[in-house]
Amino acid sequence: MLQISQAMSSQLNLNDLLKLILENAVDLLGGQAGLIVMRQDNDTLAPAASFGLPRNAVPLFEPLWKDIPPDNPEAIPDISLRLALASRATGVSLRQVVALPLSIEAQNRGYIFVFRARGSASFTVNDNQVLRAFANQAAIAVHNAYLYRQVTMERERLHAIIENSGDGVMIINPFRIIKTWNTTLSNLTGISAAEAIGSPCYDVLNLKNKQGDSVCHTQCPVFNPPANGQLYAEGYYERRDGVKIAFANNYAPQIDENNEASQYIANLRDVTRLREADDLKETLLAVISHELKTPVSIIKGYAGTLAREDANWDRQTLHDGLHVIEEEADRLNTLISNFLEASRLQAGTLKLHLSEVYLPELFQRAVNTLQATTNQHRFELHFPPRFPSIPGDYERLTEVVTNLLNNAIKYSPDGGVVKAGGEVLQKVIRVYLSDEGIGIPTSEHERIFERFHRVDNGLTRKAPGTGLGLFLVKAVIEAHDGLVWVDSKPGEGSTFWIELPVNNE
Numbered sequence: 001m002l003q004i005s006q007a008m009s010s011q012l013n014l015n016d017l018l019k020l021i022l023e024n025a026v027d028l029l030g031g032q033a034g035l036i037v038m039r040q041d042n043d044t045l046a047p048a049a050s051f052g053l054p055r056n057a058v059p060l061f062e063p064l065w066k067d068i069p070p071d072n073p074e075a076i077p078d079i080s081l082r083l084a085l086a087s088r089a090t091g092v093s094l095r096q097v098v099a100l101p102l103s104i105e106a107q108n109r110g111y112i113f114v115f116r117a118r119g120s121a122s123f124t125v126n127d128n129q130v131l132r133a134f135a136n137q138a139a140i141a142v143h144n145a146y147l148y149r150q151v152t153m154e155r156e157r158l159h160a161i162i163e164n165s166g167d168g169v170m171i172i173n174p175f176r177i178i179k180t181w182n183t184t185l186s187n188l189t190g191i192s193a194a195e196a197i198g199s200p201c202y203d204v205l206n207l208k209n210k211q212g213d214s215v216c217h218t219q220c221p222v223f224n225p226p227a228n229g230q231l232y233a234e235g236y237y238e239r240r241d242g243v244k245i246a247f248a249n250n251y252a253p254q255i256d257e258n259n260e261a262s263q264y265i266a267n268l269r270d271v272t273r274l275r276e277a278d279d280l281k282e283t284l285l286a287v288i289s290h291e292l293k294t295p296v297s298i299i300k301g302y303a304g305t306l307a308r309e310d311a312n313w314d315r316q317t318l319h320d321g322l323h324v325i326e327e328e329a330d331r332l333n334t335l336i337s338n339f340l341e342a343s344r345l346q347a348g349t350l351k352l353h354l355s356e357v358y359l360p361e362l363f364q365r366a367v368n369t370l371q372a373t374t375n376q377h378r379f380e381l382h383f384p385p386r387f388p389s390i391p392g393d394y395e396r397l398t399e400v401v402t403n404l405l406n407n408a409i410k411y412s413p414d415g416g417v418v419k420a421g422g423e424v425l426q427k428v429i430r431v432y433l434s435d436e437g438i439g440i441p442t443s444e445h446e447r448i449f450e451r452f453h454r455v456d457n458g459l460t461r462k463a464p465g466t467g468l469g470l471f472l473v474k475a476v477i478e479a480h481d482g483l484v485w486v487d488s489k490p491g492e493g494s495t496f497w498i499e500l501p502v503n504n505e
Helices: 002-009 014-028 055-066 080-090 125-163 183-189 272-306 315-347 359-371 394-410 458-462 469-479
Strands: 033-039 045-051 096-104 107-116 168-172 178-181 232-238 244-255 261-270 355-357 377-382 390-392 416-424 428-434 483-488 494-501
Touching: 002 014, 002 125, 014 033, 014 045, 014 107, 014 125, 033 055, 045 055, 045 107, 055 096, 055 107, 096 125, 107 125, 168 183, 183 261, 244 272, 272 315, 355 394, 359 377, 359 394, 359 416, 359 428, 390 394, 390 494, 394 416, 394 428, 394 469, 394 494, 469 483
Parallel strands: 377 416
Antiparallel strands: 033 045, 033 107, 096 107, 168 178, 168 261, 232 244, 244 261, 355 390, 416 428, 428 494, 483 494
């Protein structure tokens, strides 16, 4: 019994433990076969292990556990007929069954049934004591194995939840040492779990505010809990590849029996897009307040001046003043149109009215219109003979060319040559427009096509603009199934390239 008890106590795998218990029970009672039934979560009994019985014979003994009175677990029903049927099914003469209840803390967890080929003499007092001791030890071992399985399953479930979470999850101890670092967090930050685990979170993921100050060192809610009790931090993390990510970090403390936090589960959500949207709103408000306010102020100023009753303006002064009002009204109309157009593009409602467009003629018209706005720039067009027409929206493509020409003039304050031309490739035409202006840093080549984005330099701060022009250019070109990009270096001018499909009919 001591050896059996030690063997059972050292076994935490439930399936292996049930087999060990059953084999020893059959051996102790001199039986030929055995069966263990265990209580399920719904409080019913079901087979869990068998010994010496074919699986198809187990259902024959169902009355053994189905008909046991709940208030008297010692009352085993008479299954003589079932034993006879089972004997024929198994080829083993089974004439007697002995039941050992598996009970712990006055709760029945199941039964051990041992089947014998012949009835033996009644058990002595010592026999009963040994059997009861064995059943008690078996019940304790099963209970421990159940607890171990429950803890293991809960741990595996928690691990699966953490690993498959759409957010980054980090678990730290009270000293802010990382214990868990999930796959999502590795993908977001580029830091592997092996690199993170065992290190302080403020070194691995040192979040910073917009001013560049460390949030983790100065505002960590774990060490400095806010008055409202909400353990929350937000900041920016710059990856090794230079990409900045905005994280919103919620901490959930795990409280131990001493009412102290034993660890913290940190849920890190990527809120980069939300913060970009917030910045975009601020930019939009700044653009509206600056770009729209300027023409309105000029119009109001000139209109008020011309309407003064104490002044007698000559015809030329009236003409000049009204001309300024008209120009500023046109500018205001263009700004409003661009805002509306940007909204439509963002909503995906841009519609094209296709016709045959001859780009050399379109470029020439745009140059003729803008030539009068500058005397510092010279325009050159270089299109090969028989340049093909393409299917496109003439008005939209005119907006594209006009935007690019306007930018070439605006960002070439010292003048120079503005060139445009094209070439015919296999399935597309490629056109370019170049200037001799201030140029664009390589890091800005992609971002200049974003809404409201403007390169931050002295000239762009002085030059009026909404940062919508190139956004509209890209949207229109992509709506034509085309591509647009820029080649540029600071101080060396810029060349914008456009590819559009050729009409192959």
